[in-house]
Amino acid sequence: ETGVTQTPRHLVMGMTNKKSLKCEQHLGHNAMYWYKQSAKKPLELMFVYNFKEQTENNSVPSRFSPECPNSSHLFLHLHTLQPEDSALYLCASSQDSGVGEKLFFGSGTQLSVL
Amino acid sequence: DQQVKQNSPSLSVQEGRISILNCDYTNSMFDYFLWYKKYPAEGPTFLISISSIKDKNEDGRFTVFLNKSAKHLSLHIVPSQPGDSAVYFCAVKDTGRRALTFGSGTRLQVQP
Numbered sequence: 001e002t003g004v005t006q007t008p009r010h011l012v013m014g015m016t017n018k019k020s021l022k023c024e025q026h027l028g029h030n031a032m033y034w035y036k037q038s039a040k041k042p043l044e045l046m047f048v049y050n051f052k053e054q055t056e057n058n059s060v061p062s063r064f065s066p067e068c069p070n071s072s073h074l075f076l077h078l079h080t081l082q083p084e085d086s087a088l089y090l091c092a093s094s095q096d097s098g099v100g101e102k103l104f105f106g107s108g109t110q111l112s113v114l
Numbered sequence: 115d116q117q118v119k120q121n122s123p124s125l126s127v128q129e130g131r132i133s134i135l136n137c138d139y140t141n142s143m144f145d146y147f148l149w150y151k152k153y154p155a156e157g158p159t160f161l162i163s164i165s166s167i168k169d170k171n172e173d174g175r176f177t178v179f180l181n182k183s184a185k186h187l188s189l190h191i192v193p194s195q196p197g198d199s200a201v202y203f204c205a206v207k208d209t210g211r212r213a214l215t216f217g218s219g220t221r222l223q224v225q226p
Binding site: 002042048056101105 | 165203
């Protein structure tokens with residue numbers, strides 16, 4: 001148990017659906033992240049939130065909409081996705097400790113877009 | 115344009131022998147380097163790290179080496195155990211950024 005909980009673990013959705021991924025961290029961290037892992041590709045950074053403020057958007061299409069209501073919760077709202085968006089979506093959190101900052105990951109949501 | 119490359123997608127090692135996983139990076143401004151391990155159906159978990167001011171860090175069976183002139187990072191596991199079978203990702207941190215940039219991973223299989 002890493003202290004970062006993601007729900008749901010699995011999600012199947014059609015291209016016209018709207019769904020949301022949820023992430024909650026119980027570590028008291030002040031930054032949260034969304035990463036995407038597609039098959040045989042590196043983990044790709046999507047968004048970074050620092051003290052609830054978005055500090056990075058890695059050129060993510062607008063069909064992915066993040067929301068960070070507080071430092072413990074992070075959502076990823078999905079709408080009109082494409083089949084190529086099928087991937088493992090990972091949430092992470094961290095606490096600013098200078099150079100030695102480590103990310104703690106949840107177990108991910110395996111998303112399939114039909 | 116990948117800033118972090120793990121050129122070996124897979125590695126198979128006998129139990130008890132040494133596993134060496136490699137990672138190359140392009141940016142000399144990276145100041146912190148990490149290795150993560152990932153089992154199927156789980157998120158990556160932190161394994162070991164090293165700052166750019168050091169060239170070696172050891173934690174039990176795991177040692178990370180940093181060669182800044184070659185922009186090369188390696189992870190040594192000695193002795194390797196079947197439970198070490200997983201995908202290993204190297205990750206780097208850029209100065210002034212909080213997010214990590216990851217390599218594509220190396221799948222390690224330790225044969226009993």
